[in-house]
Amino acid sequence: MKKRILILIAICLFPLLAGGQALRGSYFSEYSVLRNKMNPAFVPRSSYLGFAGLDNLGIGLTSNVGMSNFLYPSGDGSLLTFLHPDVSSETFLNSLPANPHLDIDFDTDILNIGFFTGPNSFWSIGLGLRVDAEMNLPKELFSFLKNGAASDPQTYNIQNLSIIQNAYAELSLGYSHDLSYFVDGLSVGARVKFLAAIDRADIRVNNLNLTMSSDLWKVQADASAYLMAKGVDLYMNDDKSFGYDLNTSQLGLAGMGAAFDLGVEYRLHINDFFDSVRFSAAVTDLGFMNYSAPAVQKFVTSGDVEYTGVNDIELGKDMNFEDTMNEITDQFMEFLDLQEVEGEKVNSRIRPQIYAGVEVPFLWNRMSLGLLYNAKFGYTSTRNELTLALNMRPGKWFNLGVNYSMLNAGKSIGWIMEFIPRSGIGFFIGSDYTFLEVANLPMGDFSLPVVPVNQLNFNMRFGFHIAMGNKYDDKGTARREAREARREARKG
Numbered sequence: 001m002k003k004r005i006l007i008l009i010a011i012c013l014f015p016l017l018a019g020g021q022a023l024r025g026s027y028f029s030e031y032s033v034l035r036n037k038m039n040p041a042f043v044p045r046s047s048y049l050g051f052a053g054l055d056n057l058g059i060g061l062t063s064n065v066g067m068s069n070f071l072y073p074s075g076d077g078s079l080l081t082f083l084h085p086d087v088s089s090e091t092f093l094n095s096l097p098a099n100p101h102l103d104i105d106f107d108t109d110i111l112n113i114g115f116f117t118g119p120n121s122f123w124s125i126g127l128g129l130r131v132d133a134e135m136n137l138p139k140e141l142f143s144f145l146k147n148g149a150a151s152d153p154q155t156y157n158i159q160n161l162s163i164i165q166n167a168y169a170e171l172s173l174g175y176s177h178d179l180s181y182f183v184d185g186l187s188v189g190a191r192v193k194f195l196a197a198i199d200r201a202d203i204r205v206n207n208l209n210l211t212m213s214s215d216l217w218k219v220q221a222d223a224s225a226y227l228m229a230k231g232v233d234l235y236m237n238d239d240k241s242f243g244y245d246l247n248t249s250q251l252g253l254a255g256m257g258a259a260f261d262l263g264v265e266y267r268l269h270i271n272d273f274f275d276s277v278r279f280s281a282a283v284t285d286l287g288f289m290n291y292s293a294p295a296v297q298k299f300v301t302s303g304d305v306e307y308t309g310v311n312d313i314e315l316g317k318d319m320n321f322e323d324t325m326n327e328i329t330d331q332f333m334e335f336l337d338l339q340e341v342e343g344e345k346v347n348s349r350i351r352p353q354i355y356a357g358v359e360v361p362f363l364w365n366r367m368s369l370g371l372l373y374n375a376k377f378g379y380t381s382t383r384n385e386l387t388l389a390l391n392m393r394p395g396k397w398f399n400l401g402v403n404y405s406m407l408n409a410g411k412s413i414g415w416i417m418e419f420i421p422r423s424g425i426g427f428f429i430g431s432d433y434t435f436l437e438v439a440n441l442p443m444g445d446f447s448l449p450v451v452p453v454n455q456l457n458f459n460m461r462f463g464f465h466i467a468m469g470n471k472y473d474d475k476g477t478a479r480r481e482a483r484e485a486r487r488e489a490r491k492g
Helices: 006-012 089-094 139-147 321-336 474-491
Strands: 048-051 057-063 071-073 079-081 101-118 121-136 154-178 186-212 217-229 232-236 242-246 255-269 276-291 296-301 304-307 338-341 346-349 353-362 367-377 382-395 398-405 412-419 423-431 438-443 446-452 458-468
Touching: 089 139, 101 458, 139 154, 154 255, 186 276, 186 321, 217 232, 217 321, 217 338, 232 296, 232 338
Parallel strands: none
Antiparallel strands: 048 101, 048 458, 057 101, 057 458, 071 079, 101 121, 121 154, 154 186, 186 217, 186 255, 217 296, 217 304, 232 242, 255 276, 276 346, 276 353, 296 338, 353 367, 367 382, 382 398, 398 412, 412 423, 423 458, 438 446
8 A cells, every 4th residue: 555644643653652631520539649630739638659551541532523424324234434425425514513623632651759748738740651633624625525526617625634743751840839828728839841752743734725627627735744753754755645764773852842830729618518619720731842953854835736637536336445545645645746845943832721610519528519611722723621520529538420521522421430548559540531322333354343423532541559648637647546546445
């Protein structure tokens, strides 16, 4: 099979191990180790230690399209792709949102340490691998794929198509402080992150005007492709597809950067039954990455191009879907007519996020209701999410919660379960998006049995940590001393 534009994604996704974002469902899980990643003002119950492979593993995908947008049942019970002539253009295009997208977020912690240096002071140190990918595929692109030269002439205007991916290592230092001695119920936190870039792929079609007629195709394109990676040499083949050479002796960091997290929490005390209304806000990953010129390869369009004798793509009943998509991709790459130019130093921001939440505990802090707003500022667009969470705390060592997200992910149910002992082995597992309707997806000689039918939204995260207590916890110390006194009394 020829190497195509998708090979660029494959090259850059090789560092992926496991991951997913921090779970929004843990934002209101009091004493949780995980939620400090979303708001550095939050303080866990105890000091802790986590290691690679145990502390923080998962996978996460979010999209506003799913399998039902691209596969359709036929009369004999088989599935037809959206390109099949028996699937009408109107049916397919009406099923798509205005801006189809897919986000992939990966991260795994290599080392995670948190400890107290006073009754009001908490520090955290982390080392991890972070990867994110963002794809925006305009609806007009799918109209071109489906309809092609349906009339003579046929015109398409494809805008804001992008495929962007980052992989980098992160070393962080965080600090949280309780300011109740100054303003009762107020806590603040901050974290500085030092970033080391592994790679970045950035493919953008800002504008593509395509006029198709029986004897001449005209293309006006404004597009670019960047690859920032040491040891990977990307090149264009004669047929305009991408190829690459991998030089392992030249592998190294593509650049350096920095980022900051800032957070605040305010607890307004009411009474013992309702405990306090808790307001919180944070901004995370506010930073940049600087890629050195030797690590940057740049490809741009050459301007206006005219083609004659363009081959028609057959979409008959006996078509091979893979071969057809290969032909379309080849033709699309030829339209872009990318040419390599001299690379240059590149500065790029990473993807900041905003969190704003309000939580109302009740039943003497055994349960709570929380509402969380989350905005992720992507490279080309912003994803917004609103999550309603019900949290249950049967004991301070155990959190259980269910939540409901209702914006970017459509409508989805999530859950989380955490064991948070004062000392010993802690554990958490959860998901923000749990798909309830799945189907088998044929993949050649095998099938994928659990593919979401509707929107492709799913994440799963779990991990272990070692809790090491908190000598500054006066209430905990008092309880331990009381238990010791009762034991001594029974012995006497």
